[in-house]
Amino acid sequence: MVSEEYAVILKKLITITETKNLVLANITGYDVSYISKWVNGVKLPATKYIEQINEKLAKCFAEAVITSGRTDELSVLFAVPVTRETAEFEILQQLSAAYRFSMKHHGRHRQEASVPAKVITGNHDAFLFMNTVFKEKMRNAKEGSNLLILGDFCTLLDIDFWKFLEFPNETAPHITIHVGIDLEKLSRDTKYTEQLYIILGRYLNYEFKLYHSDVLKQGNTIIMENEFVIQYSLQSEHSIGICTYISDTALVQDIYNRFYVSFANQQAALAPVKTLGIEDIGFRTAFYSSDKYFFFLTNGVDFLLPTQAVSEFLAEIKASKQVTRQIGQLQIMWDEMMASGEVEFMLPMTSIIRYIETGYMFFTDKEFKMKAPYRKMHLQHALDIMEKNPKITVGVIQASMEMSEYQVTNLSFYSNYTAAFFKKNPQYIRESVCPFYVVANKKLVECFHTFFRQVKQMPMYHHYAYTDIRQKYEQYKGFVERTIDLYEDA
Structure with missing residues (x-):
């Protein structure tokens, strides 16, 4: 009679066959982290799946024993005669008996969760249940986890789904x-x-990947890696009719693995990236090869910089010769763009004030705080360039309750009308979070432009050409420069 733990038998079989946990993961279809928990006695496989798990393990171990000619060692280990013909059977018997022993002596508290699926009906109850689940699971989500949503962003917006993800930015996973x-x-x-x-812009610590795919927008299934699966049906009035909740660990992981492939095989229309690169043939080089641009800037004005400010930036980041050369080439491209291109800037008033007070900007892929003298120089330099190129215009969104979302936003938008990217304010995200989104779908780029054109129709939006900006600058120059000096000394 076997009187050993399931984990002990597993370890002995792994040792005698020299089998890696990764191999067992591939054989059973489970993540290697689960195999590690079984081997170390942290968790037991779910009872409903143990038979098929043990059968796969027994076959794998038996093949390894037979191939290496270690049936005699297995006989000693099990204290029963083992031959090539009986190896798989004997291993299966030992694994099954060890599992029963562990369950009997340690109870079900070490078993993987195997809770039956819950079914919730009615929009009110389903909404409350989903809200509770997301608040609990997202709060404890492992850093870097994936949330797979086989549904359409717009439809989910109609049923107020995105409210489930609302957390204070500093605590959002x-x-x-x-x-x-x-x-x-x-x-x-x-x-x-x-x-x-x-x-x-509100959920800066989340990283969104959007896919324009019929398969991925109609599944009505939500899968939180290692946590749960929710399937739901929608009623015609944009409400949830019924939802099913699954929390069985093994089943959740199996569903996750199957559907993750569906996303991995699709090109994202919008995707997070860690850097845009400043290489000679990088994204930025291609992006700044157009002659028409639109920039919605919320984190400082990272264009029209005087040469002295760029030199200070390079010194501050201790740039190598290669980086200095690459930024120099990028600066040349920007100078050419500003000299003859059609460039439209849009800025919230709060962004302008914040820049005047702090000098903070996210320049290329680095944070930079421009000193007071260079900020004053920057304003004058920008006016000089605008005077030479009348195709540069500036739009300002005045502070108002109706436009409050745009005053507090920390997400800038850069577009050449074919490609586009977003830039987050690094001051409000974790170091591990990607600060950029690349918009790779032209139709999605067009949608964002349509949205910003609508913003320009709002009464709080004011459009300025060079003469207007010059007049405003002369009117408020003293106030602006005193403000710069005041905050520089603070």
Whole structure:
């Protein structure tokens, strides 16, 4: 009679066959972290799956024993005669008996969760249940986890799903949210694009990946890696009719693995990236090869910089010769763009004030705080360039209750009307979070432009050409420069 723990038998079989945990993970279809828990006695496999798990393990170990000619060692280990023909059977018997022994002596508290699926009906109850689940699971989510949403961003917006993810930015977990998006629906109503921008800017520590795919936007399934699966049905009035909740660890992981492949095989319309690169043939080089641009800047004005400010930046980051050369080339491209290109800037008033007071900007891929003398020089330099190129214009969103989301946002938008990217304010994200989103789908780029054109129709938006800016500058120059000096000394 076997009187050894399941973990002990597993370790002995792994040792005698010299089998890696990764091999067992591939054989059983479980993540290697689960195999490690079984081997170390932290958890036991779920009872409902133990038979098939043990059968796969027995076959794997038996093949290894037979191939290496170690049936005699196995006989000693099990204290029963083992031959090539009986190896798989004997291993299966030992694993099954060890599992029963562990369950009997340690109870079910060490078993992997195997809770039956819960079914919740009615929009009110389903909404409350999903809200509770997300608040609990997201609060304790492992850094870098994935949330797979087989549903359409716009439809989920209609049922108020995105409220489930609301956490204070400083406590929000760093997770990647994969979700489908119906670009046709997005293009028909700018409210969806507006809310998409607001959500991207509000949830800075989340990383969104959006996919324009019929397969990924109609599944009505939400999968939180290692946590749960929720399937839901929608009623015609944009409400949830019924939802099913699954928390069985093994089943959740199996569903996750199957559907993660569906996302991995699709090109994202919007994806987070750690850096845009400043290489000779990098993203920025291609991006700044156009002749028409739109920039919505919320984190400082990282264009029209005087040469002295760029030199200070390079000295501050201790740039290598290669980086100095690459930024120099980028600066040349920007100078050419500003000399003859059509460039439209849009800035919230709070962004302008914040820059005047702090000098903070996210320049290329680095944070930079420009000193007071260079900030004054920057303003004058920008005016000089605008005077030479009348195709440079500036729009300002005045502070108001109606436009409050745009005053507090920390997500800038850069577009050449074919490609685009977003830039987060690094002061409000974790170091591990990607500070950029690349918009790789032209239709999605067009949707964002349609949204910003709508912003320009708001009464709080004011558009300025060079003469208007010059007049404002002369009117407020003294106040601006005193403010710069005041905060520089603070």
